[in-house]
Amino acid sequence: MSLLIKNIQTLFQMEEGPGPHRRVLKGAAMAELPALNNAWVLCEEEKIAGFGTMESCPDRAERVMDARGKLVLPAWCDSHTHLVFAAAREGEFVDRIKGLSYEEIAARGGGILNSAQRLRDTPEGELLESAWLRLGEIMDSGTGAVEIKSGYGLDTDSELKMLRVAARLSEISPVSIRTTFLGAHALPRQYWNDRSKYIDLICNEMIPRVAAEGLAQYVDVFCDRGFFTVDETDRILETGGRYGLKPKIHANELDYSGGIQVGVKHNAVSVDHLECTGPDEIAALLGSETMPTLLPSTAFFLRLHYPPARAMIDAGLPVALASDYNPGSSPSGRMAFVLSLACIQMNMTPEEAVNAATLNGARAMELEQELGSICVGKTANLLITKPAPSLAYLPYAFGTDPVQSVILRGKLR
Amino acid sequence: MSLLIKNIQTLFQMEEGPGPHRRVLKGAAMAELPALNNAWVLCEEEKIAGFGTMESCPDRAERVMDARGKLVLPAWCDSHTHLVFAAAREGEFVDRIKGLSYEEIAARGGGILNSAQRLRDTPEGELLESAWLRLGEIMDSGTGAVEIKSGYGLDTDSELKMLRVAARLSEISPVSIRTTFLGAHALPRQYWNDRSKYIDLICNEMIPRVAAEGLAQYVDVFCDRGFFTVDETDRILETGGRYGLKPKIHANELDYSGGIQVGVKHNAVSVDHLECTGPDEIAALLGSETMPTLLPSTAFFLRLHYPPARAMIDAGLPVALASDYNPGSSPSGRMAFVLSLACIQMNMTPEEAVNAATLNGARAMELEQELGSICVGKTANLLITKPAPSLAYLPYAFGTDPVQSVILRGKLR
Numbered sequence: 001m002s003l004l005i006k007n008i009q010t011l012f013q014m015e016e017g018p019g020p021h022r023r024v025l026k027g028a029a030m031a032e033l034p035a036l037n038n039a040w041v042l043c044e045e046e047k048i049a050g051f052g053t054m055e056s057c058p059d060r061a062e063r064v065m066d067a068r069g070k071l072v073l074p075a076w077c078d079s080h081t082h083l084v085f086a087a088a089r090e091g092e093f094v095d096r097i098k099g100l101s102y103e104e105i106a107a108r109g110g111g112i113l114n115s116a117q118r119l120r121d122t123p124e125g126e127l128l129e130s131a132w133l134r135l136g137e138i139m140d141s142g143t144g145a146v147e148i149k150s151g152y153g154l155d156t157d158s159e160l161k162m163l164r165v166a167a168r169l170s171e172i173s174p175v176s177i178r179t180t181f182l183g184a185h186a187l188p189r190q191y192w193n194d195r196s197k198y199i200d201l202i203c204n205e206m207i208p209r210v211a212a213e214g215l216a217q218y219v220d221v222f223c224d225r226g227f228f229t230v231d232e233t234d235r236i237l238e239t240g241g242r243y244g245l246k247p248k249i250h251a252n253e254l255d256y257s258g259g260i261q262v263g264v265k266h267n268a269v270s271v272d273h274l275e276c277t278g279p280d281e282i283a284a285l286l287g288s289e290t291m292p293t294l295l296p297s298t299a300f301f302l303r304l305h306y307p308p309a310r311a312m313i314d315a316g317l318p319v320a321l322a323s324d325y326n327p328g329s330s331p332s333g334r335m336a337f338v339l340s341l342a343c344i345q346m347n348m349t350p351e352e353a354v355n356a357a358t359l360n361g362a363r364a365m366e367l368e369q370e371l372g373s374i375c376v377g378k379t380a381n382l383l384i385t386k387p388a389p390s391l392a393y394l395p396y397a398f399g400t401d402p403v404q405s406v407i408l409r410g411k412l413r
Numbered sequence: 414m415s416l417l418i419k420n421i422q423t424l425f426q427m428e429e430g431p432g433p434h435r436r437v438l439k440g441a442a443m444a445e446l447p448a449l450n451n452a453w454v455l456c457e458e459e460k461i462a463g464f465g466t467m468e469s470c471p472d473r474a475e476r477v478m479d480a481r482g483k484l485v486l487p488a489w490c491d492s493h494t495h496l497v498f499a500a501a502r503e504g505e506f507v508d509r510i511k512g513l514s515y516e517e518i519a520a521r522g523g524g525i526l527n528s529a530q531r532l533r534d535t536p537e538g539e540l541l542e543s544a545w546l547r548l549g550e551i552m553d554s555g556t557g558a559v560e561i562k563s564g565y566g567l568d569t570d571s572e573l574k575m576l577r578v579a580a581r582l583s584e585i586s587p588v589s590i591r592t593t594f595l596g597a598h599a600l601p602r603q604y605w606n607d608r609s610k611y612i613d614l615i616c617n618e619m620i621p622r623v624a625a626e627g628l629a630q631y632v633d634v635f636c637d638r639g640f641f642t643v644d645e646t647d648r649i650l651e652t653g654g655r656y657g658l659k660p661k662i663h664a665n666e667l668d669y670s671g672g673i674q675v676g677v678k679h680n681a682v683s684v685d686h687l688e689c690t691g692p693d694e695i696a697a698l699l700g701s702e703t704m705p706t707l708l709p710s711t712a713f714f715l716r717l718h719y720p721p722a723r724a725m726i727d728a729g730l731p732v733a734l735a736s737d738y739n740p741g742s743s744p745s746g747r748m749a750f751v752l753s754l755a756c757i758q759m760n761m762t763p764e765e766a767v768n769a770a771t772l773n774g775a776r777a778m779e780l781e782q783e784l785g786s787i788c789v790g791k792t793a794n795l796l797i798t799k800p801a802p803s804l805a806y807l808p809y810a811f812g813t814d815p816v817q818s819v820i821l822r823g824k825l826r
Binding site: 097398 | 550716744745808809810812813
């Protein structure tokens with residue numbers, strides 16, 4: 001199957017020539033977004049086969065789409081979600097409106113533990129069905145690659161059940177899916193007086209099982225005030241490492257928790273959230289290979305301070321953007337709105353936001369060789385916008401979903 | 414034509430019996446949202462002909478819709494927009510990201526004056542075409558009544574041109590449209606050294622022409638720091654009043670400007686924005702008939718402090734919610750997102766937010782006898798959601814447009 005998109009007003013994030021190509025965009029390079037006006041792009045089978053300006057447009061293809069007045073970008077690479085869950089938690093949303101904090105709700109067994117209880121009670125087939133609907137929703141809004149975490153199981157069987165659902169989604173959808181074991185998402189109630197027993201369970205039983213069944217590429221820990229300590233995180237990441245699971249961790253959402261530093265120490269693929277990031281945390285990240293990943297939907301929904309994206313980029317760091325789609329702190333997987341938040345609330349430019357949600361997002365899932373830019377040989381994951389006067393219009397028009405069509409693995413969805 | 418919607422999971426905001434019905438919801442009453450489970454509603458011609466629970470469902474209608482698992486509400490009443498404009502202003506959005514304030518952009522002739530220049534240069538037919546697209550977009554997202562302001566003309570002919578476009582939209586669409594003359598939106602550059610000359614133009618030429626041609630019901634002034642003073646506002650509202658134009662004014666967005674007090678003095682239908690509202694402003698509003706109207710999309714987009722909705726409601730005031738759809742400070746007319754902001758950022762409960770965006774919004778356009786609730790004899794403007802587990806789910810799932818179908822004047826859009 002060949003698919004030609006022609007008369008594109010502007011094609012973004014292309015990479016010319018045989019490479020080697022950009023693998024990560026840091027600091028000032030985050031403002032550089034390649035753009036080609038009046039362009040075409042050709043998909044053959046699942047791959048990008050070529051692109052250029054209309055003077056060199058191929059004269060035939062099995063399928064042709066006209067994108068006059070529209071922009072074409074790589075599909076979003078959403079590197080942090082909790083897409084598999086049993087039920088929405090809008091009741092706790094109302095509790096927060098009425099004055100309880102996210103941490104207070106967690107402390108009385110709500111929050112993640114509420115999701116865990118409901119997930120354990122939900123059969124695997126039902127979980128798959130609801131996650132499939134959510135995956136369809138994010139595909140429609142332009143996402144072509146997504147990371148999915150466990151962490152609502154919190155016992156061995158339930159954690160494995162979540163990861164099997166994610167694996168099944170990967171088999172039945174065109175989305176590139178990466179999976180992360182997050183047994184250390186919250187401490188189950190029966191371990192509240194014996195924390196180390198749960199860490200033992202994670203290290204001695206869960207991680208070996210996850211690794212043996214090949215159900216995850218990454219290991220994650222919610223390293224923050226009220227959740228897991230730096231020492232506990234250290235032990236879990238060390239164990240994960242021995243089983244071939246690389247770290248991608250929740251850090252510094254609620255406090256200056258040391259989470260960033262312990263992530264860097266273990267050469268984490270990414271450290272995520274980072275609402276509480278100061279000069280020490282930035283210094284720890286500089287020189288590391290770890291991707292700072294920001295989740296502004298969560299800061300928006302929980303009314304946290306937004307992470308200091310501007311300071312990070314100005315210091316020379318890369319930044320990735322992800323949705324954190326989950327029922328407690330970010331009940332939205334719409335990446336276009338994540339870009340709006342990045343620009344409106346964190347003063348990222350539209351170009352920086354696109355780089356953070358495409359190539360750097362791919363990098364945060366170690367998929368930057370296959371995805372995240374429009375490059376001959378990469379997987380043909382593209383989004384076509386509604387008519388738009390400019391790139392900046394996309395995050396500016398924050399109430400409108402700018403995505404009109406989505407192409408995944410060379411096929412129009 | 415009769416249209417029956419049946420098997421509704423929950424029908425909200427109904428009013429039973431022959432009346433008289435609620436005209437405004439204040440203070441504690443804002444938390445009360447009538448709800449009927451397993452319900453039906455019948456539209457005949459343009460009106461609501463009946464509703465009830467499924468035990469009493471009529472057995473026939475020319476058209477029947479099944480709303481199993483869905484919620485039905487009155488269509489949104491958006492009482493503050495600037496829907497007629499010539500072009501988006503995403504360039505200034507990027508200027509703000511790079512460090513300029515909204516007021517700095519205005520001070521150098523950008524902002525409203527930028528929109529005015531472009532509007533003057535745009536033929537009436539083109540303005541109508543783009544406004545028609547925007548109106549379609551907000552109808553699709555559930556809006557059934559909207560107020561539209563002039564204020565990007567800033568000379569007599571251009572102000573009249575804008576209001577004629579709004580009048581034409583009213584003729585060709587099923588939306589109930591109210592229009593407001595906002596000549597005092599910004600001071601045109603040629604009057605920067607002679608402010609009173611522009612006020613004279615508004616009072617001696619614009620208002621008489623607008624009134625003579627019957628192009629507006631309301632008069633508006635941007636009474637705030639850097640825009641128009643209380644004395645100027647006083648004079649314009651006094652003149653408007655003599656010509657039958659009631660006040661609906663922009664007040665206290667940028668400062669404690671006295672705008673609320675001067676609005677109340679003139680018995681304004683509404684005072685809008687209100688980011689800067691303290692005890693004195695709340696005291697002025699208590700006992701008045703003026704509707705405090707909050708526009709949280711603007712606070713979101715400009716990163717202002719949100720208006721103190723909680724304090725207002727707790728003090729016994731009513732509150733209306735509107736979108737402020739405009740190219741400079743709120744490039745979105747999506748009311749469902751306004752409700753999300755009201756709940757997430759201003760601690761309004763979902764019930765309060767719905768009341769503010771339906772009956773109180775209608776009241777802020779003096780349409781509360783025809784719209785804003787589901788009541789026999791009122792205009793049949795309804796929205797049907799996508800499947801949703803509860804009312805709270807709608808503002809909670811902030812990234813998703815919850816509206817699936819819209820019925821305006823008894824017809825499915």
